[in-house]
Amino acid sequence: MEEWTVEVHHSKTKKDKPKTDQLEFGRIFTDHMFIMDYSEPVGWHDPRIVPYQPLTIDPSAMTFHYGQSVFEGLKAYHTPDGDIQLFRPEKNLQRLNRSNDRLCIPPVDEAFVLEAIKQLVFLDREWIPTSEGTSLYIRPFIISTEPFIGVAPSHQYKLIVILSPVGAYYKEGINPVKIAVENQYVRAVKGGTGEAKTGGNYAASLKAQELCAQKGFTQVLWLDGVEKKYIEEVGSMNVFFKINGEVITPELNGSILEGVTRNSVIQLLKHWDIPVIEKKVSLDELHEAYMSGTLEEAFGTGTAAVISPIGQLSWEEHDLFINEGNTGKTAKALYDTLTGIQYGREQDPFDWVEIVNEKSAVK
């Protein structure tokens, strides 16, 4: 596929761009989108950039019935110098292919799709907002389109990339959120699809999220589906705790999504010589640390919110007020450094950033 080029059909009109101070998350989309088809025996073919437009899909397309789909989420950032940057995009493409494998979707050529994404972002670069905390959210996704009502892997797919200028994901921003521990509903279980980024995991999470919101919480903390004892994730973020100077996070176990932000946080902490440990983390352990006064911080990590401090964690008769409900020092330092690197305000000692420029457009 390396010699392939993306055919570009320019949009005849340009849509109005949103006011940068009124940006919501994921409601507005840019002028163009990328599409590529899969069918047998050709494989992936016909990569093209076209005006953003509705899809025309048969009602029997498998994606509507059997949930065979995967997606990714990453962002493009404007630097103070006017450059455009992506943050570790190869990680997202690798994860896309891991998700594909779990869902029996044929793998994509990671390098080629990354080039296509850069080309799309460069074409719609005027849509990247510039004010503090804003960015262009990039959503690649694959759907199964074979018109067939039967439980089996599809023989036809579409990979699509759409772009959305976004503000903060949580209205709380970097301010601490209230989290409820979920002990009835389960997001994912070992042997299921938890480590893949596929729709079913998110569909499964809606009910718990709805119930916790009714009680005034922002998100739920997910426990493992087997013993309901070990901590997995928070909302759709990975989760970290600082206990007695040490940072711990649930180890990857087959039901936790391997976040790009999680990986970056671990690397940053090591770089700073802060001990960081991936292990099973039980709710009991957390509670004990809280009672003995050593639970110093808790925060979620993810592309959308970057770092989201947890100010309160509640279950049954327990209400843990972590760091007195304030953003902790470690969370703050991680947020500042990560966003510093992402927005090109700080040095990038890890070579995490990838520039998008004219060269991305000529292929």
Next chain:
Amino acid sequence: MEEWTVEVHHSKTKKDKPKTDQLEFGRIFTDHMFIMDYSEPVGWHDPRIVPYQPLTIDPSAMTFHYGQSVFEGLKAYHTPDGDIQLFRPEKNLQRLNRSNDRLCIPPVDEAFVLEAIKQLVFLDREWIPTSEGTSLYIRPFIISTEPFIGVAPSHQYKLIVILSPVGAYYKEGINPVKIAVENQYVRAVKGGTGEAKTGGNYAASLKAQELCAQKGFTQVLWLDGVEKKYIEEVGSMNVFFKINGEVITPELNGSILEGVTRNSVIQLLKHWDIPVIEKKVSLDELHEAYMSGTLEEAFGTGTAAVISPIGQLSWEEHDLFINEGNTGKTAKALYDTLTGIQYGREQDPFDWVEIVNEKSAVK
């Protein structure tokens, strides 16, 4: 919604119908489909029958990303007298609303949707095939259509019903199939979405199905996700075992789909004074029964295949050849009676059958 009527837009052309002896499952669709929209604050509205046609949906529609969708499956049968019958359709509509509840999708008016389905089936009645074992498969499904990239319940939906003339679901028909016990992958877990008919459960099942097919098995037997000890379902069917004259089936536990065929089988067995017990069924128990010579039969139940006998059940070093690989007496009697009632060849002592006729069309 009771006073509502379905607006009908007739198809200008009629498609060719498939040869009845070449019918596959779920590849061909009839001339019309039913659609109804949901938006707020109106609720479900604009019910209509239109020519079968592709859907036009925004690429940001939630259904492509977060798997918030549900579906149902039932059949219309031709009787020897030329009547058209549905089998316990109200059960499917009830289950649709239970699935909706789990997936945070607003409920539908069950009676109204059933009327709409009957009207659609009557309009496309020429598509109901007449030869042995064939029928018209009815697929209602709901997708979330709000153009929004964010994990939350959608505020817009479409309910769609499409129809497909079908032959046998498994090429084996009523002949016994070879089943592999799955001990790595998990279909569903208590607290998850297993008891809802939603795409994610089926997406999760594809990998195990693919691997078992490579080894020459037709389907997998799913174990519980917690202890990997108790039997849940077989492929996408419920499962029954006859041990020492008694029929047992896994009890509903939150991760098993409550099949309409399962419920009908239980009622029929009771009617025949054959003991039937819903309880936890462990793989060990099955193995012991086999070794002591009391495992008499095993079979799956579902709308698509009705009754599917299990001739071989394998895991690790174990290969159980059940009833010497033949279709058992109970399975055969259930198949004959159920299909007899469904196709109107036998009496219907339970009032399970619902007739579709001219009256279904005038509303």
